[in-house]
Amino acid sequence: DARVTQTPRHKVTEMGQEVTMRCQPILGHNTVFWYRQTMMQGLELLAYFRNRAPLDDSGMPKDRFSAEMPDATLATLKIQPSEPRDSAVYFCASGLAGANYNEQFFGPGTRLTVL
Amino acid sequence: GEDVEQSLFLSVREGDSSVINCTYTDSSSTYLYWYKQEPGAGLQLLTYIFSNMDMKQDQRLTVLLNKKDKHLSLRIADTQTGDSAIYFCAEKKDSSASKIIFGSGTRLSIRP
Numbered sequence: 565d566a567r568v569t570q571t572p573r574h575k576v577t578e579m580g581q582e583v584t585m586r587c588q589p590i591l592g593h594n595t596v597f598w599y600r601q602t603m604m605q606g607l608e609l610l611a612y613f614r615n616r617a618p619l620d621d622s623g624m625p626k627d628r629f630s631a632e633m634p635d636a637t638l639a640t641l642k643i644q645p646s647e648p649r650d651s652a653v654y655f656c657a658s659g660l661a662g663a664n665y666n667e668q669f670f671g672p673g674t675r676l677t678v679l
Numbered sequence: 680g681e682d683v684e685q686s687l688f689l690s691v692r693e694g695d696s697s698v699i700n701c702t703y704t705d706s707s708s709t710y711l712y713w714y715k716q717e718p719g720a721g722l723q724l725l726t727y728i729f730s731n732m733d734m735k736q737d738q739r740l741t742v743l744l745n746k747k748d749k750h751l752s753l754r755i756a757d758t759q760t761g762d763s764a765i766y767f768c769a770e771k772k773d774s775s776a777s778k779i780i781f782g783s784g785t786r787l788s789i790r791p
Contacts (some may be wrong), residue, residue, distance in 0.1 A: 568721075595777045606783035607767065614777060632725075655721050661777045665710050665729070668779065670721030 566590045568671035570656050577679045582644040585674045588637055589658030596639045597668060598624075598631055599655040607655075613639065628664055646678045683782035685768050692790045697755040699785045701768030706749060708770040712779065713742065713753045716765040725766070726753075760789050 569588045577583055589596050597612040611621035616633040624631065628650075630646045633644040633654050643650055685701045703711065709730050714722040728742045734770045735742045741754040745749075755762055768782040 597778065607781045609778060609781075612778055620778065657721070659777060665712075665727050666777060666779065667724045667727075667772055668722075670723065672719075673719050 568658050568669050570671035570674050572652075572674060573672060574675045574677075576679065577646055578679050579647055580645040581678075582642065583646045583650075583656055583676060583678075585641045585656075585676070587639040587641075587656030587658075587671060589639065589656070590669055591637070593634055593658035593660050593669070593670075594636075595659045595661050596633060597657040597659075598639070598641050599657065600652045601655060601673070602652045610641070610654075643676075646676075648678045651676055651678050682780050683768050683770055685766075685782040685785045687783065688786050688788070690788045690790060691758050693758060693760060697753075697758045697762065697787055699753045699755075699766050699768075699787065701751040701753075701782055702751050703751065703768070703770045703780075705772045706746065706772060708772050710771040710779075711742075711744060711751050712767075712769040712771070713740075713751075714767040714769060714781070715782070716767065718764075722767060750773055755787075758787075758789055763787060763789050 571586045584650050595614050598610040600608045610624040611631040612614045633639045655673045657670045659668045682704045691697045712727040713725045716722045717723045734753050739756045743752045765784040767784045769779045771779045
């Protein structure tokens with residue numbers, strides 16, 4: 565049963581701390597997306613990768629956020645330093661570029677609370 | 680997603696039909712999608728329609744696409760309590776790009 569996994573599922577941290585969220589895309593998928601969901605802003609695309617190369621990170625605050633794919637099985641999203649306004653649910657999704665209708669498969673999300 | 684707009688809430692009685700509407704801005708969009716998000720979970724593709732189609736039916740779901748008005752709708756027949764969720768409309772603008780643009784989501788609640 566192939567699915568996107570994310571760790572941790574929940575994270576509570578204090579302002580100023582570093583937060584690292586991890587995502588394992590579905591094996592064989594070559595695109596990875598990071599989204600943030602809040603009540604006020606809805607679903608925002610932060611960054612996405614194709615074949616491990618970042619294609620678009622225009623939705624990401626560059627001064628504190630960074631996204632990487634150390635290898636094809638791991639994507640990371642880091643926030644340093646974290647702020648209360650970063651509290652949200654962060655979703656990772658993966659897909660296969662060039663597939664017929666480009667379905668994105670979402671992970672269960674990481675719920676981040678910054679105090 | 681300012682490019683894709685949908686109303687935030689819809690309440691329907693169990694057994695009635697639900698119709699969720701969406702407008703998008705890019706007439707060159709190739710695919711349009713409906714994703715469903717259940718409480719505490721990620722989004723899951725519910726159905727999609729290619730831009731050269733007007734309608735697609737899949738069991739209780741009917742998708743209508745009006746390209747002239749850039750309007751997409753999702754009709755759920757015989758709405759059940761399990762249909763309670765947030766429904767996201769989304770568009771794929773560029774045939775060569777992988778990313779899709781999501782709307783803000785419509786929260787569907789079911790009344791007994």
